[in-house]
Amino acid sequence: xxxxxxxxxxxxxxxxxxxxxxxxxxxQGIKSLEIERRLERRRGLLQRxxxxxxxxxxxxxxxxxxxxxPYFMNKYNLLTAASVVSILGIMAVTETLLxxxxxxxxxxxxxxxxxxxxxxxxxxxxxxxxxAAIMSLIAAVVVGAINGxxxxxxxxxxxxxxLGTFSITTGLAYVLSGTSTVQIQGSGFGFLGSGYIASIPSxxxxxxxxxxxxxxxxxxxxxxxxxxxxxxxxEAADRSxxxxxxxxxxxxxxxxxxxxxxxxxxxxxxxxxAPQIGDPYLLAVVTAVILxxxxxxxxxxxxxxxxxxxxxxGVVQNGFALLEFSSYxxxxxxxxxxxxxxxxxQFVRRAER
Amino acid sequence: xxxxxxxxxxARNITKSYGNVAAxxxxxxxxxxxxxxxxxxxxxxxxxxxxxxxxxxxxxxxGQLFIEGQEVSFSSPKESRERGIExxxxxxxxxxxxxxxxxxxxxxxxxxxxxxxxxxMIDRKAMHSSAIAxxxxxxxxxxxxxxxxxxxxxxxxxxxxxxxxIMWGSKVLLLDEPTAALAVAESDKIAGLVAxxxxxxxxxxxxxxxxxxxxxxxxxxxxxxxGRVVTELHRGEYSxxxxxxxxxxxxxxKK
Numbered sequence: 090x091x092x093x094x095x096x097x098x099x100x101x102x103x104x105x106x107x108x109x110x111x112x113x114x115x116x117q118g119i120k121s122l123e124i125e126r127r128l129e130r131r132r133g134l135l136q137r138x139x140x141x142x143x144x145x146x147x148x149x150x151x152x153x154x155x156x157x158x159p160y161f162m163n164k165y166n167l168l169t170a171a172s173v174v175s176i177l178g179i180m181a182v183t184e185t186l187l188x189x190x191x192x193x194x195x196x197x198x199x200x201x202x203x204x205x206x207x208x209x210x211x212x213x214x215x216x217x218x219x220x221a222a223i224m225s226l227i228a229a230v231v232v233g234a235i236n237g238x239x240x241x242x243x244x245x246x247x248x249x250x251x252l253g254t255f256s257i258t259t260g261l262a263y264v265l266s267g268t269s270t271v272q273i274q275g276s277g278f279g280f281l282g283s284g285y286i287a288s289i290p291s292x293x294x295x296x297x298x299x300x301x302x303x304x305x306x307x308x309x310x311x312x313x314x315x316x317x318x319x320x321x322x323x324e325a326a327d328r329s330x331x332x333x334x335x336x337x338x339x340x341x342x343x344x345x346x347x348x349x350x351x352x353x354x355x356x357x358x359x360x361x362x363a364p365q366i367g368d369p370y371l372l373a374v375v376t377a378v379i380l381x382x383x384x385x386x387x388x389x390x391x392x393x394x395x396x397x398x399x400x401x402x403g404v405v406q407n408g409f410a411l412l413e414f415s416s417y418x419x420x421x422x423x424x425x426x427x428x429x430x431x432x433x434x435q436f437v438r439r440a441e442r
Numbered sequence: 443x444x445x446x447x448x449x450x451x452x453a454r455n456i457t458k459s460y461g462n463v464a465a466x467x468x469x470x471x472x473x474x475x476x477x478x479x480x481x482x483x484x485x486x487x488x489x490x491x492x493x494x495x496x497x498x499x500x501x502x503x504x505g506q507l508f509i510e511g512q513e514v515s516f517s518s519p520k521e522s523r524e525r526g527i528e529x530x531x532x533x534x535x536x537x538x539x540x541x542x543x544x545x546x547x548x549x550x551x552x553x554x555x556x557x558x559x560x561x562x563m564i565d566r567k568a569m570h571s572s573a574i575a576x577x578x579x580x581x582x583x584x585x586x587x588x589x590x591x592x593x594x595x596x597x598x599x600x601x602x603x604x605x606x607x608i609m610w611g612s613k614v615l616l617l618d619e620p621t622a623a624l625a626v627a628e629s630d631k632i633a634g635l636v637a638x639x640x641x642x643x644x645x646x647x648x649x650x651x652x653x654x655x656x657x658x659x660x661x662x663x664x665x666x667x668x669g670r671v672v673t674e675l676h677r678g679e680y681s682x683x684x685x686x687x688x689x690x691x692x693x694x695x696k697k
Contacts, residue, residue, distance in 0.1 A: 310562035311551040318537045318548055325535035328523070329549030388539040 140382065142433065143397040146426070150401055154408035161411055168290060174403030175296035176351050177370055178396075181377040182296075182303040183344040185395045188378050189307070190337050191320035191387025194236060194344045196251040197374055198367030199258030200229050201352035206262040208353065209271030209362025218278045226349045232258055233345025237338035247341075255371075262364035270361045282358030292354055299347065304392040316340070320387025376423055377402055380430040401426070448511045450475050450645040451496070451527070451614050456505035458491055465491045466669045469505070473614060473645040478636060480656040481649045483666030484689055489649050492666065493618055496647070497529045498522040509613075526613035530603045530620065538592030542584060543573040545591050546606045576609045577601075580638045583631075597628030601635055608639060615639060615646045621655065633659055657682050667691055 154161045161167075180197055187194055204225040211221035236254055240247040284291035307313040318326040319333040326333040348367075355366045381398035383390025402423060409419045453471040457464065466488050473479050483489050494500040496507070498516025507514050509525050516522040519529065536545050543566075544551075552568045553559035573587045582601045584594065591599055600620055607615055617636065621629035633655055636646055650656050656663055663675045665688045673688050687693040 306562075309564060311553065311564055312562050314540065314544055314548065314551055314564065317540060321537040321539045322535065325537045325545075325548065328520075328535045331549045388537065 138437075140391070140394060140397075143380070143382065143394060143401070147397055147401050147404070150404045150408070154404055154411070158408065158411040161408060166407065166411070168288075168293075170403050170407035172290035172292045174399055174406065175290070175292040176354055177373050177377060177402065178296040178399040179292075179299045179354075180344070180347050180351050180370065180374045181381070181395050181399050182299050182392060183340070183347040184374050184378045185381065185383050185390055185392055186303060186307060186316055187340045187344050188383040188385060189320045189387060189390040190316050190333075190340055191323075191385075192240060192247040192337055192340065193375070193385065194233075194247065194251045194341060194348075195371070195375065196232065196236060196255040196258060197344070197348035197351075198371035199255040199262065200232050200345050200348040201355065201367035201370060202262035202364045203232065203258040203265075204229050204349040204352035205356040205362040205366050206266040206364050208356055209273060210265055212273055212362075213271050218273065218276050222278070222353055225353065226346060229345045229349025229352070230342055233342035234338075236345065237341035240341065241334045241337050259364070259367070266362070266364045270363045272361050273356060274360055278357050279360065280357070282354045282356070292358075295350075295354065300392060300396060307392055312336075317388055320389075322388070373402060373423070376427045380426055382430070382434065384434060398430075449473055449508070450510060451647075452508040452511075453492075453496065454506045454508070456492070456495060456502045456507070458488075458495055458500060459503050464669055466495065466502075469669075469671055471664060471671065473647060475613070475645055476640055476643045477662065478640050478646045478648055478660045480660035480663035481647055481666065482651075482653070482656055482663060482685065482689055486668075487666040487689075488669040489666055490618070491669075493529070493616055493647070493649055496522075497527055497616055523612075527616065528607035528610070528612035528614070529616040529618065530600065530607060531618055536591045536599055536603060539590060541588045541590055542577075542594075542602055543569045543587040545602060546573045546576065546587075546609055548606075550610070573605075573609075576605050580605055580608065580635055582635060595625075595628065597624045597631060600624070600632055604632075604635055604639065608642060608644065613644060615644055616649070617646065618649045619651065620648070621650065621652055629655070653682050653685055657685065665689055667694075 184194060184197070207225040207228050208218070208221045211224060212218055216224075232254055236247070236251055239245050239250045239253075280291055282292065286294060307316065315326065315331045315333075315336055318329065318331060319336050323333050326336075351370070352366065356362050359366070377398045378390075378395060379385065380401065381390065381392075381394035381396070383395065405422055405426075406419060409416070409422075449472040451471075451473040453469055456466055456469040456471070458466040469488075469492060471492075481489050481492065491500065495502050498519045498521050501515070501517065507516070509527075514522075514525060516525075537548065540548065547569050552565045552572065554563045554565045559565070570587050577584065577587070580601070582598075582605055584598055584602070591602060594602070604615065604617075620636075621632050624632065629652070636648065636659055639646055648656065648660060657680075661677050663680075663685065664671055665673050665675070665685070667689070672691070672694065675685065675688070684693065
């Protein structure tokens with residue numbers, strides 16, 4: 090090596106390195122490895138802190154509500170709160186997966202409305218309620234497929250695509266229903282939205298079921314790895330033989346299906362179909378997802394975070410209702426939480442570099 | 443593996459021209475199993491055009507490509523990858539949020555046995571131990587296979603990409619300036635890694651400006667000048683001075 094260096098220097102092919110001592114290089118190498126290890130530990134801590142921060146916020150809001158209303162810690166109140174927030178939670182699970190894949194779907198409110206109205210229309214024409222429900226879910230799947238095709242194959246930003254389909258589905262719901270509501274009852278359809286098993290509301294079971302499946306997929310399956318890779322680095326995903334387009338397409342459909350299912354639950358709960366049922370869920374779902382730590386740039390997010398965020402929103406929602414604050418006040422607080430969450434996320438990212 | 447009569451990769455009379463400008467003219471090039479071939483030349487000599495042609499990113503205007511004696515034509519890098527040619531770029535295609543093991547197995551995850559495997563449950567333990575074994579067999583040092591790739595240094599990421607290519611059974615590894623952006627210690631590690639890859643019977647094409655490294659590592663060096671192969675130098679038969687004079691074209695004038 091040394092005579093090689095000499096010949097090089099003599100030939101003028103390379104500048105002489107100031108320090109080529111192997112021991113020095115080795116020392117440098119060890120040092121850099123050590124620094125990296127320390128950095129890794131710090132980054133790991135930061136990420137955990139982000140999750141724990143969310144848990145802390147949950148504890149704080151629970152304490153505040155507990156202190157300010159004697160009815161809050163009541164078993165029935167908590168079950169009601171859980172039941173209400175579960176509908177949002179179902180959609181937040183699939184939306185989280187979509188956001189991890191670096192896409193977003195804001196058409197869910199419209200899909201809920203469309204599904205509700207389609208069920209009402211079919212039932213008023215004498216179609217069996219369960220058949221009507223299945224057909225309305227097919228409508229939801231079609232909307233999801235359209236979202237997917239336009240976004241994935243025509244390469245349109247999903248925010249734009251789903252803003253469009255949100256407008257279309259909402260408009261369609263109003264056109265089809267003429268703003269009137271249709272009574273929907275019978276054949277046990279009421280169980281979807283207001284049934285109980287072992288004195289726990291049915292919606293809670295649905296949410297827990299969807300969440301468990303979603304968390305299992307994200308954490309433990311090949312599909313989960315592929316979803317993360319798709320959102321993280323599409324080129325890497327594509328090179329690895331994953332088909333990112335198919336994954337994104339599938340997620341749009343599943344997300345729309347979840348919104349459709351949520352639409353059915355609300356319809357069942359209200360015992361009637363109505364075109365405005367999706368309105369309160371429009372931003373709440375996206376708020377839950379982002380508050381939960383999923384990053385809009387993709388590749389990052391956990392369903393445990395989404396679960397915590399859903400719980401926080403549920404407590405705030407319920408507590409404000411108990412304290413007889415207006416729903417506008419609630420919007421104000423969720424908005425603040427959302428912006429705070431994004432700021433914390435930014436901070437963590439910057440600290441990682 | 444030891445069949446040296448048929449080259450792993452052969453280019454015959456490869457020509458690539460853009461309009462009237464010839465970027466490559468009549469390139470003949472062979473790569474055998476377990477061989478490291480250096481590809482050197484000044485800027486604009488046609489190195490990267492040749493690499494892109496070999497991996498299918500560019501289509502040659504004329505000439506033929508053979509893999510293990512079979513004529514092939516690639517319309518995209520995807521097709522060449524399917525035939526066992528892997529390019530490890532400077533900016534690697536790794537998913538930063540995924541761990542080392544997850545990246546190595548991306549698209550080829552190991553699954554659990556039985557029902558859980560059927561529903562797609564990954565076998566994290568098996569993937570980890572397999573990834574560790576691969577990394578160890580290539581003497582790649584990383585803190586843990588659970589480390590996220592985004593947290594690692596350029597050299598480590600490069601090493602992971604090479605390990606992945608090896609694990610997936612690539613026969614030809616194209617390394618385009620693998621050490622250009624690395625610290626000295628890391629650069630030496632990659633050099634060691636390339637030597638380890640050779641031991642596994644993989645053919646390596648090393649495009650590099652680091653002449654001492656090329657001199658030390660490569661069994662053969664192909665020198666490009668203005669889109670032509672001007673010479674092929676064999677290990678031990680040339681000095682770095684010779685290499686420099688071939689690259690600059692001075693050797694041609696001497697004759």
